[in-house]
Amino acid sequence: MTESTARQTAGSAPGTVDRAPLRLMAVHAHPDDESSKGAATSARYAAEGVEVLVVSCTGGERGDVLNPSFGELPATAEGMAELRRAEMAAAAKALGVSHRWLGFVDSGLPEGDPLPPLPEGCFALVPLEEAAAPLVELVREFRPHVITTYDPSGGYPHPDHIMCHKVAFEAFHAAGDPERYQVEGGAPAWEPAKLYYNHDFSMNRIRTIHEAVVDAGLESPFSDWVESRAAREIPEREVTTRVEVAPYFPQRDAALIAHATQIDPEGFFFAIPRDLEADVWPFEEFELAESRVPTTLPEDDLFAGIRTEEGLV
Missing domain, CATH: 3.40.50.10320 (LmbE-like)
Structure with a gap:
């Protein structure tokens, strides 16, 4: 998903002119x-x-x-x-x-x-x-x-x-x-x-943490789950x-x-x-x-594209 595929709506968007907190x-x-x-x-x-x-x-x-x-x-x-x-x-x-x-x-x-x-x-x-x-x-x-x-x-x-x-x-x-x-x-x-x-x-999060725990020589609470067929079949969004x-x-x-x-x-x-x-x-x-506002992906802020230089926290 890129900026061009993020759905946008024409017209002024909430947050772009509001002077209240986010x-x-x-x-x-x-x-x-x-x-x-x-x-x-x-x-x-x-x-x-x-x-x-x-x-x-x-x-x-x-x-x-x-x-x-x-x-x-x-x-x-x-x-x-x-x-x-x-x-x-x-x-x-x-x-x-x-x-x-x-x-x-x-x-x-x-x-x-x-x-x-x-x-x-x-x-x-x-x-x-x-x-x-x-x-x-x-x-x-x-x-x-x-x-x-x-x-x-x-x-x-x-x-x-x-x-x-x-x-x-x-x-x-x-x-x-x-x-x-x-x-x-x-x-x-x-x-x-x-x-x-x-x-x-x-599953990406669970597998990543699981592997880090195992690499540290600790017991992972996710061992049975990440190795299961059900886990392998879960689609990653x-x-x-x-x-x-x-x-x-x-x-x-x-x-x-x-x-x-x-x-x-x-x-x-x-x-x-x-x-x-x-x-x-x-x-x-x-x-x-x-x-409904332009934004560039990936983001590190849920308010990317909404914040302005003044008026919003």
């Missing part, structure tokens, strides 16, 4: 996704004065408890939902970002052969325009210059991740059209300048943008730990020495899906 919106499916995908990037930009808003499409109500060392669980679904909200608040504080819920219900990850039907009323079954409406409204209210989310596969085939992509893609295209998603008394139309897809779990974030690994890790029901502090997220990770993979990767 704004980044990261759209995720569940609480904890924001801490495992693009978290250090969010922390870096927030520390640099960018206004960063994390959006959680669902409350994560059907997420399994993945931390074997977690203590006693709430006895009710309402109690679990409240716990997930508290975890998300702690993670947002660790990253230095703002946070909003869209309010949809977690679809859960269906398992079995054949797969069971999704539960009635869950996020993945909501009609697209109904699911996108609150995000369109939030885009118009927050006025992000950049939106990040998942690629069309969802990053992995969780129905909420796939739906999250659809909703964010729809909002990116619809928020700037005053004829669509009209709300009486709502914020005026706003057209974001760039849309990116997260690439935190690319294009990487257009690498953001240097190693100094913000501590904030990312603190946000991960905040999701105590989901993240095992002794698990694979923390099995790689951080000095080794910073040496071989000190960045987070993104794929520029669309740009």
Whole structure:
């Protein structure tokens, strides 16, 4: 992908004349996704004065408890939902970002052969325009210059991740059209300048870190995975943008730990020495899906083409 193939829209672009701070919106499916995908990037930009808003499409109500060392669980679904909200608040504080819920219900990850039907009323079954409406409204209210989310596969085939992509893609295209998603008394139309897809779990990253760990004489948590047939068959999507974030690994890790029901502090997220990770993979990767401003690839900044000499941080 080159400058000529990055999609552009004629006319003035948001961010090129605005004198307000830059704004980044990261759209995720569940609480904890924001801490495992693009978290250090969010922390870096927030520390640099960018206004960063994390959006959680669902409350994560059907997420399994993945931390074997977690203590006693709430006895009710309402109690679990409240716990997930508290975890998300702690993670947002660790990253230095703002946070909003869209309010949809977690679809859960269906398992079995054949797969069971999704539960009635869950996020993945909501009609697209109904699911996108609150995000369109939030885009118009927050006025992000950049939106990040998942690629069309969802990053992995969780129905909420796939739906999250659809909703964010729809909002990116619809928020700037005053004829669509009209709300009486709502914020005026706003057209974001760039849309990116997260690439935190690319096989290139996993293999690179795996090989560095093995070369250092350590045990890699990725050994079985990188040698599997499933790993070999995963297509690599294009990487257009690498953001240097190693100094913000501590904030990312603190946000991960905040999701105590989901993240095992002794698990694979923390099995790689951080000095080794910073040496071989000190960045987070993104794929520029669309740009309404001219930009030259590869990039090292999500706001490339948006920043001006004055008025924007």
